[in-house]
Amino acid sequence: MRRTEFLSTGFHVPARVVTNDDLAKIMDTSEEWIVQRSGIKTRRWVSEGDTGVSLAREASLKALAKAGLTPRDLDCIIYCTCTPDHFEPGNGVFLQRELGITDIPALDVRNQCSGFIYGLSIADAWIRTGQYRRILLVGAEVHSRGLDKTTRGRDTAVLFGDGAGAVVLGPLDGNGAGRGVLSTHIFADGRYAEKLWVDGPGLAHDPYVSVEMLEQGLHRAVMEGREVFKFASIKMPESVGIALAANQLKPGDIKLLVPHQANLRIIEMVQKAAGLRDDQVYINIQRYGNTTAASIPIALDEALAEHRLARGDLLVLTAFGSGFTWGSAAIRW
Ligand code: UT7
Numbered sequence: 167m168r169r170t171e172f173l174s175t176g177f178h179v180p181a182r183v184v185t186n187d188d189l190a191k192i193m194d195t196s197e198e199w200i201v202q203r204s205g206i207k208t209r210r211w212v213s214e215g216d217t218g219v220s221l222a223r224e225a226s227l228k229a230l231a232k233a234g235l236t237p238r239d240l241d242c243i244i245y246c247t248c249t250p251d252h253f254e255p256g257n258g259v260f261l262q263r264e265l266g267i268t269d270i271p272a273l274d275v276r277n278q279c280s281g282f283i284y285g286l287s288i289a290d291a292w293i294r295t296g297q298y299r300r301i302l303l304v305g306a307e308v309h310s311r312g313l314d315k316t317t318r319g320r321d322t323a324v325l326f327g328d329g330a331g332a333v334v335l336g337p338l339d340g341n342g343a344g345r346g347v348l349s350t351h352i353f354a355d356g357r358y359a360e361k362l363w364v365d366g367p368g369l370a371h372d373p374y375v376s377v378e379m380l381e382q383g384l385h386r387a388v389m390e391g392r393e394v395f396k397f398a399s400i401k402m403p404e405s406v407g408i409a410l411a412a413n414q415l416k417p418g419d420i421k422l423l424v425p426h427q428a429n430l431r432i433i434e435m436v437q438k439a440a441g442l443r444d445d446q447v448y449i450n451i452q453r454y455g456n457t458t459a460a461s462i463p464i465a466l467d468e469a470l471a472e473h474r475l476a477r478g479d480l481l482v483l484t485a486f487g488s489g490f491t492w493g494s495a496a497i498r499w
Contacts, residue, residue, distance in 0.1 A: 209453075
């Protein structure tokens, strides 16, 4: 069966850099705490006029230009985000409109930090079966407007950043000399749904939005950080092992692991548990914080710009996030 290849990558982050010291001016936190617990030094936050879709458009246009394609060459959009611009419709159609195209499908994926791997899994299946030939897969987030930027919300406010990453995917001709997406594995365990969630507004509530709800802060993401940390440290390396086993590969075969960038300490634990050297793991959380569905495509584009990956190298992706959801992908670049 034909395989899927990455034709190009691109990313875009807002210009506004927010340092840990900037945060320490508005809430009770410190550069020392944030760096020691998460490894994050700066993150990007949107300015007036930016939206998730405007970030996604810039990332998409960069990826399309690198592939020598225009929006009209696309036959499908998959948009992964947990911070949509509106309750409905999903961001996919707004991005399609921004790109000046109509009629092709625009699918929204809501699997938070694992969104990009979930989206890749869908795109890969569609391309392998021949349903679509040119898929734009986007991960884009605007967290900053939803964060509780007071001391009450400091455990999450310091972690999340805004940004967008995009890739263009297409079928390899013939057997592609063993290249392309070798496998994707995606998982979920809804028993932990409330460990990291935004309760409302939501149609489980009647009325679905109220002043009381907002006063209680139900519209803010709340997290049991230690639980998330514990599971991420177990499930991410486990999913790397699953990707390797499915392809009869070993940790030493990995040229580059691009993990979801949630916390430097989590990444270090994943690296250790997966038995990888420093040069086998790409890390850029210091600069962008946790951009959930955007983190892997942003990191991948930066890794490529730094020549960390060449044709024929083995790339492995892994992610873990709210839901809980997690997964991995193995790609012969
Ligand atoms: O992509 C998936 C999304 N999320 C994650 O991956 C997050 C996973 N979890 C984590 O990264 C970590 O659990 C955190 C970075 C969120 C927190 O680190 P921790 O070492 O687990 O700290 P903690 O939650 O146990 O809190 C330790 C202390 C607490 O104070 P007390 O109770 O010991 O007095 C917190 O109130 O640190 C306090 N604290 C802060 N202090 C300064 C929490 N947030 C902050 C802050 N600045 N921003």
